[in-house]
Amino acid sequence: MITILADTSALISLEIKGPVSQASKPVQFIISTAVYDELIGIARFEDVHGRSAKDLLRLIVDGVITVKSVSLLPEHLNNIDIGESEILSLAGACECDYIITDDVRALPYMRSVAEMKVLTSAFVIRLLYDAGVLSHGDALNSIKEIAASRDWYGGVLEVVACGYFDEKVE
Numbered sequence: 001m002i003t004i005l006a007d008t009s010a011l012i013s014l015e016i017k018g019p020v021s022q023a024s025k026p027v028q029f030i031i032s033t034a035v036y037d038e039l040i041g042i043a044r045f046e047d048v049h050g051r052s053a054k055d056l057l058r059l060i061v062d063g064v065i066t067v068k069s070v071s072l073l074p075e076h077l078n079n080i081d082i083g084e085s086e087i088l089s090l091a092g093a094c095e096c097d098y099i100i101t102d103d104v105r106a107l108p109y110m111r112s113v114a115e116m117k118v119l120t121s122a123f124v125i126r127l128l129y130d131a132g133v134l135s136h137g138d139a140l141n142s143i144k145e146i147a148a149s150r151d152w153y154g155g156v157l158e159v160v161a162c163g164y165f166d167e168k169v170e
Contacts, residue, residue: 001025001026001027001028002026002027002028002097002098002127003027003028003030003094003095003096003097003098004027004028004029004030004096004097004098004099004100004124005030005031005087005090005091005094005096005098005099005100006029006030006031006035006065006087006099006100006101006121007031007035007083007084007087007099007100007101007102007103007106008031008035008038008039008042008083009101009102009103009121010100010101010102010120010121010124011029011031011035011039011052011056011065011121012039012042012049012052012053012056012102012150013052013102013121013146013149013150014121014124014125014146015052015053015055015056015059016048016052016145016146016149016150017142017145017146018055019124019125019128019134019142020055020056020059020064020065020124021055021059021064022128022133022134023124023127023128023133024059024064026127026128026131026133027124027127028066029064029065029066030065030066030067030068030090030094030096031060031065031066031067031068031087032067032068032069032070032083032086032087032089032090033067033068033069033070033086034082034083034085034086035067035083035086035087036060036067038083039053039056039057039060040053040057043057048149068090068093068094070086070089070090070093071089071093072085072086072089073085073088073089073092076088076089076109076113079106079109080103080105080106080109080110081103081106084101084103084106084110087099087101087110088110088113088114091114091115091116092115096116097116097117098116098117098118098119098123099114099116099117099118099119100118100119100120100121100123100124101118101120101121102120102121102150102157104155104156104157107120120157120160120161121146121161122143122146122157122160122161122164123164125139125142125143125161125164126139126164126165129165136165139165140165140167143158143161143162143165146161147161
């Protein structure tokens with residue numbers, strides 16, 4: 001099983017199409033208490049992000065996503081938000097394979113200090129494709145729908161997501 005530390009932005013993106021629950025067999029997701037708190041706040045909204053957050057909170061109750069507390073390394077707070085800071089602190093406290101984030105401002109810093117690969121949420125869609133859970137078409141459709149919902153069009157996240165499938169951004 002692959003263990004992934006996920007921040008709020010990555011989980012919200014993924015759950016727009018449901019891949020978090022689809023990935024529960026090959027992937028164990030771990031989040032921090034700050035990410036959990038952020039999900040609670042987002043779940044108050046009646047939009048696509050709020051619905052994703054509500055679904056994610058149910059997955060926490062069902063044990064698909066694990067919440068862990070960690071002592072925060074304060075030096076991270078100078079560069080990134082608390083959710084991403086706690087994820088980086090968790091990376092040093094548990095055995096995990098990857099970190100995922102869709103926060104384009106935090107991504108470069110996280111990559112510079114993490115001792116594991118820091119990727120975007122689309123990496124999980126690629127994992128599901130590689131595991132045979134999603135067809136190539138379903139995977140690309142998921143990325144397109146997430147891009148539309150998260151306003152990725154023409155941005156770095158769309159370019160990175162398409163790159164996981166050797167696709168060009170249109």
